[in-house]
Every structure is written in structure tokens, then in C-alpha cells.
Amino acid sequence: MNKRRVVVTGLGMATSLGLEVEENWQKALAGISGIRRLTYPQAEKSPVQAVGEVNVADWNKIQEEFPEDAQNEGERRTLFALWTAKKALKDAFPTSQLLNFLSHSELDRYGVILASGLGIVRLEDIQKWIDKNGKFDYVKFGREYKDIHKESIMKNNSNRPSALIANRFGLSGYNATITTACASASQAIGTAYRTIKRGYANVILAGGADSMINPVGLVFFVLLGAAAASSNNPEETCRPFDRKRSGLVMGEGSGVVVLEEESHATERGARIYAEIAGYGTTIDAYQITAPHPKGEGAEKAMRAALLDANITPEEIDYINSHGTGTRLNDSAETIAVKNVFKEHAYNLCINSSKSVIGHLIAASGGPEFVFTVLSVNRDEIHPTLNLKDPDPKCDLDYVPNVKRTKTVNSAISNSFGFGGQNASIVVKKYNNF
Numbered sequence: 001m002n003k004r005r006v007v008v009t010g011l012g013m014a015t016s017l018g019l020e021v022e023e024n025w026q027k028a029l030a031g032i033s034g035i036r037r038l039t040y041p042q043a044e045k046s047p048v049q050a051v052g053e054v055n056v057a058d059w060n061k062i063q064e065e066f067p068e069d070a071q072n073e074g075e076r077r078t079l080f081a082l083w084t085a086k087k088a089l090k091d092a093f094p095t096s097q098l099l100n101f102l103s104h105s106e107l108d109r110y111g112v113i114l115a116s117g118l119g120i121v122r123l124e125d126i127q128k129w130i131d132k133n134g135k136f137d138y139v140k141f142g143r144e145y146k147d148i149h150k151e152s153i154m155k156n157n158s159n160r161p162s163a164l165i166a167n168r169f170g171l172s173g174y175n176a177t178i179t180t181a182c183a184s185a186s187q188a189i190g191t192a193y194r195t196i197k198r199g200y201a202n203v204i205l206a207g208g209a210d211s212m213i214n215p216v217g218l219v220f221f222v223l224l225g226a227a228a229a230s231s232n233n234p235e236e237t238c239r240p241f242d243r244k245r246s247g248l249v250m251g252e253g254s255g256v257v258v259l260e261e262e263s264h265a266t267e268r269g270a271r272i273y274a275e276i277a278g279y280g281t282t283i284d285a286y287q288i289t290a291p292h293p294k295g296e297g298a299e300k301a302m303r304a305a306l307l308d309a310n311i312t313p314e315e316i317d318y319i320n321s322h323g324t325g326t327r328l329n330d331s332a333e334t335i336a337v338k339n340v341f342k343e344h345a346y347n348l349c350i351n352s353s354k355s356v357i358g359h360l361i362a363a364s365g366g367p368e369f370v371f372t373v374l375s376v377n378r379d380e381i382h383p384t385l386n387l388k389d390p391d392p393k394c395d396l397d398y399v400p401n402v403k404r405t406k407t408v409n410s411a412i413s414n415s416f417g418f419g420g421q422n423a424s425i426v427v428k429k430y431n432n433f
Helices: 021-029 056-065 067-072 076-092 095-102 123-129 138-151 160-169 181-197 215-223 262-267 296-309 327-347 365-378
Strands: 006-014 110-116 175-178 203-211 252-261 274-283 318-320 349-351 410-417 421-428
Touching: 006 021, 006 076, 006 181, 006 262, 006 365, 021 365, 056 067, 056 076, 067 076, 076 110, 076 160, 076 203, 076 252, 110 160, 110 181, 160 175, 175 181, 181 203, 181 252, 181 274, 181 365, 181 410, 181 421, 203 365, 252 262, 252 365, 274 296, 274 365, 296 327, 296 410, 296 421, 318 365, 327 410, 365 410, 365 421
Parallel strands: 110 175, 110 203, 318 349, 318 410
Antiparallel strands: 006 252, 006 274, 203 252, 274 421, 410 421
16 A cells, blocks of 8 residues: 655635735635625626626735736736745745755656646737727627737646746646646646655645636626626625525636645655545536536545545545535535435535635635645634525535634545536545554
């Protein structure tokens, strides 16, 4: 049996709640929503008004941190990725160790596995397609998009963030980009876990970065029938597991963690937040834009993660759910949880981070994994916001509106995406034995 264990030693996060992990955590615990009214030019014309958008001051701060990249990069997601990668590294390695780390002779044992969404287009390019009446000119967009995309393909391609991070920090080992819709970041973290566990790397930066808060991205999800309609109260629009839920709310940002082989971490005296104990991933093979109604793929992913972790369902205390706030996902996930955990399902605490920060699409599993790690580390669970009228089909304990203090020895972070992609990660308290 492979004895290599994988631990979490660094955290980085950028969301609509803020740019620091602790700020995100404390606001989430307090039930403060990062979802607000859309602010980009001509936003009042958008069919979607509620978004988890990184505020202007925070965005400017990120650009000031990476001025050359802000000048040259194609999309917001790349700067989000750089910010959180740097924060996670600084969290994992004290300054003296970080300087040594960056000049390390074995950086081919250090890698990057990052989730990234579709390269669409820069916001400044989108503004070119807004006509004099303030409407989005789809004819002009269709005529010009191909040439603009061709010019910017090297800056907008999916693997740009992971390649740039590797280049910036000299991480010449295992490198990969995962693009599997909303399961991407969790699959990136799971893949990093397996890569270290199998001996192919000692340290990997893993997570995801994405932003689809632009006219093209927002309209895409409206046409799919997945996005919540405009709202007079944006912070109340995302309502996972609630009877009145009407769809997902788009978010943006990044969540990146440093994963490390246990002995490598302990030898340098690293602070260890938690251990990744298991990972499972499946596909529904059912329908591209809807989950299996009985949650079969999600159920199999959770069972696979538990098997990999060699723990029983009864040992899980908490689930950070996919919890999108769509009619189909929330009920299917609830069914899957009941099928896996049986009567123990009613003892679980379950929450949805998307109710707080929105749905970060390819990046969503990154911040959600960070929240899961912190819950295991600190025995606190942030609430699911706006759960005021529970759907009878969703009758488990979703930690409505107020944080919960509970011993969390083991937890699962779930991500389920378009195409039927499913990923589940088991996180445990770290014990040195």
C-alpha cells in the first residue's frame, strides 16, 4: 500500500468577499454575502443583475500587484490565478523558506495543476460591441469575434494561468490544466493529490481561476436556463435548497492551495491545515446540461472518495455541497447524499458556499475546498444564505443562515458540472501517526 500522505500547507483565495483567506472566512461565517448588483458598463441592459463580482478596489489592487501582467494579459482569470498562487505560496512558506524555495535545485518536483474556464474575450473588447443605443451588437460581435479571438489566443487559451504561474515561480515539474466545467477545480485538486501520492511530485499548487462575468458569459447561462433572473435584492438571489430558488448566480475569482507530501512538509516544520484522504470522480453519462435526476454520478463519486480514504460514511461530519441553487442540481445532490449516507445523512451538516460568493464555474471547487479545509481545521461551518423556505425535496440540515460550531473530523467537498462531471474530495483532520 502507498504510504505517502498528502497535506494542505497553504491557502489562497480571491472572491467577491475579498482578497485574503481570513477575510473571506470571517465574512462567510458572519453570513455576509459577496453577491451584489452587476457594475460593468451598460450593466442595466443585462438580463442578469445579481453577480458575485470582485469589487473595483480589489481588482485594482490585483492589477497594482502585477502591473506588467495587467498590461499584457487577456483575461481577469489569469490575474486572479497569479494573486491566489502567490498568496498560497507565502502562506505555505515563511519568507526565509520562500526565498530558498524559489532557488531550490529540485523544482522539477514542484508543479501546478489548475482549473481554468473557456477563453472568451476581454471586457475592453466586449465594450466595442455595445452600440450607440447601449445595446450589445450581436451582428458586429459575430463578424469580429473570430479575428479578435485569433489575435489573443495565446493570452486567452485555457492553460495560460497554469503556464504563467509555473514560469513565474520556476515550478518545472508536473503541470496540467483541467477544463471540465464546474467540476474543474475539484478535479485539479484531486489530480494533484493523486500525483503527489503516487510519488510524481512533492509540492503542487492546485485549484482554479475563472471569470465569466461579461455579456457573453452571462447570456450563455441565461440561454441554458441555468442563471437566476434579475433581482431587486441581488444578495438574496442565490437560494440553494430553497423552495423559491430560481437558478445559479455567477461569481468570479480563484482558490488555490499548496498540497504537499507529508514528510516533505514536516521536515521543514510546515503548518498543516488538514489532510486530503480520498478523491473520487465520475461522469453521469446522462445529459450535457442536467444532472442525473437520481444523482447517480454524484453518488458514485462520493462512494469512490470514501473508498479511497478508507473511511465509512458515518465518519463524515460535514459536506460542502455543489449547491448551485438550480431546481435540478439541489434535489439530485440531496438524493445522492441520502443514497450514500442513509440515516446518517440527517446527522450531516451541509452548506453551499455559492450562496455566499456565487458560482465561480471552473474555479468553484477552489474556494469551496478552502472553506472545507478551514471547517475541518477550526470546527466551524459557514451558513447557507437565503434558505428561508426549504424545498420539501431538500430536507437535510443545510446550516441555514447562521454559522454552526461543530467538531469536523472528516468532510467532503463536492463539485458537479455540465456534461455530468462529478468530483468529491475527502478532507480529514491531520494526525501525525
